[in-house]
Amino acid sequence: MKGKLLIIEDDAGIGGMVSDYMAKEDYCSRIVEDGNEALAQFQSDAYDLVLLDLMLPGRSGLDILQQIRSISRVPILIVSAKDNEVDKALGLRFGADDYIAKPFSLIELSARIEASIRRATQYSVPEAAASPAAGLLTAGELTVDPDSFMVRKRGEEIKLTAKEFQILKLLVQHPTRVYTKAMLYQLVWNDEYYGDENLINVHMRRLREKIEDDPSSPRYVVTLWGIGYRLGEV
Template identity: 45%
Template sequence: MEAQQKIREQPVDLAILDIMMPGMDGLQLLKSIRGSHHFPVLFLSAKSQDHDKILGLELGADDYIAKPFNPLEVVARVNALLRRVHHFDVPAPPPEPEAKQLVLGALTLDLKECVLYVSGEPVMLTSTEYKILKLMMEEPGRVFTRKRIYEAVWEDFYMYEDNSIMVHISNIREKIERDSKKPEYLKTIRGLGYKINAPAEN
């Protein structure tokens, strides 16, 4: 497919996909992208049902806008995603004496390489997952509202309730928890938001 070839041959800052595309649908292409790349992915799709949006986010999309859409909103969201893209898929900087890290229990977030290690094993994160986890690991024990997370990560005003943050939190749990349904690190504080702490020692 032409899009896959371009991704292999040249650097990509951001991809805009539609679910319904000729040859390979957008969800299949997203799976292929997330196998080896971190750059942000935005879906623009006529499929506006919640389950379509949630599926796209679960597969690693960073944002999802249903058609018809306001072009100004698309530009604003693209700009917000591009403000974060310099953390991913860029040439490695010259070696530094020490890599800056955030450590919480068995989690180590390498801020130089933008890589998460769980019990010493590297775990791939999307750019949005990385930003959310970094935000929360910088202040363990603090309760983060959805509004606080959205405005810090998307660098935009939080104007409406949707499932995006919930889906990203769920994806992070799948990657860091022994049992995502009984989280030890990333917990929901009912009616308030989310917080991260090291698991309590038995």
């Protein structure tokens, strides 16, 4: 079996059609037609991808999207008749990995599902590594506390934004790993990377300004030109 899908879709005909087609592609599916039941079902089992309609009875798709994204990095693909730029932007900004409008091609849908699961498999950090039980993380003179979201340098607290903290935690947790900008976007922003280098560059510059003794010659956040970022040898 390639994977397990949660299909959140109030149209039984569409949900059944997608489920039947994906079964031929070697996927197992569970269909939920009510927004209020969606989160309970998601939390009751493990899924490799969520197909999410935006217009649902009981609870909106965007609300479900935010709730799932707050507890999981599972790929989420929006399938909706609301085919306009505002809805697409909202869905992607709230954490969806992809967006396909109704009516859609089952062949295209299958390809997008496979691509989303592949990206998640390539870029994700294992849950056990992402949420270590070991407590404090250290790198040189930095101490990172994943539980309290606190960073200290030489005993003094450094105030970081949520994104800056997530970037630093990734680097400190995996000191030998190199993260491309696409990987950072996937892991920190929970979003597909569209080449917006300025957003990542700004966050890296601000992070360095806060944690480095000399931001122009960083020790902690090191750039590998043309590849990405890693923790320096501190």
